[in-house]
Amino acid sequence: MFTQGKSIQRTLLLSLLGMLWLLAAGWLALSTHVHQRDHLDEIDHRARDTIQLLAGHNTAGVTLEDSLRAMAQAASILSLNDSIDYHISTVPATLVFGRTDLPMPPPDAMRSGQSVAFTQDSIQDHKHPLRITSAKFPSAASPAHTIHIRIAIDEHDFLSHSQAYIRHSLGSALLLSLLFSSAITLTVIHSLRPLRKLVEDVRNIDAGNLQQIPLRDSPVEVRYLATTLNTLLGNVQARVQRERQFINDAAHQLRTPSAGILNQAQLALAEKDDESRQLRLSKIVEAAEHNAQLIAQLLALARTSETHQTGATVFDLAALTRRVTRAWVGRATDANIDLGYEGEETCFHAGHPALIEEALDNLIDNAIRHSGGTEITVSLTHADNASNAAVLEVRDNGAGVRTGELPQMFERFWSGNQATAGCGIGLPIVAQLVEYHQGKVEAHVPTGGGLAIQITLPLVQDAQGSPNPSKPS
Structure with missing residues (x-):
């Protein structure tokens, strides 16, 4: 049992649950911000409506003092119902009504051509902050004066409402997040069940019987x-x-x-x-x-059973065949056998030269030991068909084998009726080496008797990119 390392289930759960809780936190923050903004807009809208109502008393035909006093009386009535404070004054300062500690609006609050300007500010009054809305506009009763109105609304109700909203939203977000977290956890565990089943099937494989893993309805x-x-x-x-x-x-x-x-x-x-x-x-x-x-x-x-087609190189198959043939001439001469080579001067194959050499050594050694003949010919020619391949043949004029025995020659430990029985392994080695080089090996009885073993191997271009010699016509 592995206790360390990465876990797909843990990684998926951490990623999905992390994104879920991040989205929940983002949603909570965004919804709280939107709620607070909407509630502040509601307070500011109420304050602006109040200022618009007070500005309705700014009329001509009355004195400036009467106009401001009418505004103050209306503001006092409103303050009884809506818990608002007000400040009404003029510039130049001649008259002041209401609270005097409410801050003045910034000097540039009213732009050129604007008759009424609104600004928002907050001050701390006792335990609760006040949301202040200011306005200034020219006096209709005395054009030389500018009227300043400031309305302050207690934000206590707003804060209480916001806190209640946050608590409610937080509870809802936690509940939904827990529900979605449970659903995600169950989904991930269920989705990985086929993988756990596969692990169980692999563990149940018996070393003595490597049975196949059942696929069933796997994803x-x-x-x-x-x-x-x-x-x-x-x-x-x-x-x-x-x-x-x-x-x-x-x-x-x-x-x-x-x-x-x-x-x-x-x-x-x-x-x-x-x-x-x-x-x-x-x-x-x-x-x-x-x-x-x-x-x-x-x-x-x-060794051939351990060989893999890796590290192949391009080499001259004709040159290798001539060199190996020359190396066996002495042994053949001692056995009173005439050994020779005929065929192509050059052709290139991609593979393992040492393994091809071992295959050719086995064929020549087999012919010298077991053919019982007097001649062995090693030849290298292009294939008769249109494929870009070469045929490497070792042919002797010995006793040969019966035609019915040809398919058995490449089976392990098979020995024919040649003059001297061998171990029955040389030709299976050749077949296996040729198979690793994407080639094929065949045996046939030539006209006139004897035995011929043919190896067909694919050819390639040489290292300089020039093509192989064309097939003889």
Whole structure:
């Protein structure tokens, strides 16, 4: 059980819940701001209506004092019902009615051509702030004077109402956020259930039986992952089966020569005659050499099972074929076999030169050891079809095999009826190496007898980008 590292569920919950609570806080702040602004607008609108009402007493035909006194009487009546304070004065200062501590509006409150100017301000009066609305306009009774009116409304009711609204909104936001948080949590947990089921299925896979993960009604994303894992499990299962088969085959093949060596050694110990003992020892050496060759080829076969098509390079296949053929001329001459090369001067293939060389070594070695013939020809030509491919062939004039046995030649540990039986691993190694290079290998009986093994490999352009030699017409 992993206790550290990133968790998809935790990450999703933190992200979604974080955004939810952030949105809730933003909504609460925005709604509170809008509510406060609307309530202040309501206070200012009421104050402006009051000033408009008082300004209705600014008429001509009466004295300035009578005009201001009428305004003050109206303001006093309004203050009894609406809890407002007022200040009425003139500039130049000759008359003052109401509170004298209300602040004056700023000097530039009334712009040019404006008959009435409104400004808002706040002052602290005892325990509660006052919202002040000011106005000034020319006196109709005395044009030389300007009338100043200031209306102050207690904001206590506004503050109480705002606090109640905030409490109500906060409670609603918390309740909704908790409900949405629960819904999001349940949704995330439910949505990740297929992933947890996939983890459980993977944990239940038995190392001895790599069964496929059931897809059932999995979501598309989980299905992609499960399909990929099933492909991997299939490859691992196939490889495990190959390794088991390889171990079984290797044990079977090694058991017979090992038993023969032990038997011959016991007989050699029991022999009294030196000549007979020498014969037994020769058979032991022969069996040991066979065993050594078998083990070497088993190791080569195991190495090819580990090979992957990575790090491929472009190389001259014709040059490699000529070099390998020349290297085997001495062995062929010792076996009274004429070994030669014919074919292309140059052609390029993208792959692993060492692996292609090992495949060719196996073919030539197999022909020298087991063909029983007198000639071996290594050739490299372009394929007869339109594909850009080369055919590498190793052909001998030996005993060959029956046509019905050709499909079996590339099976592990199969030995035919050639002059000398081999280990049955060389050709499977060749087939596996060729498969890794996107090629194919075939065997056929040429006209006139013998055996020919053909490897077909794709060709590429050389490193300079020039094309391969054209096919011969």
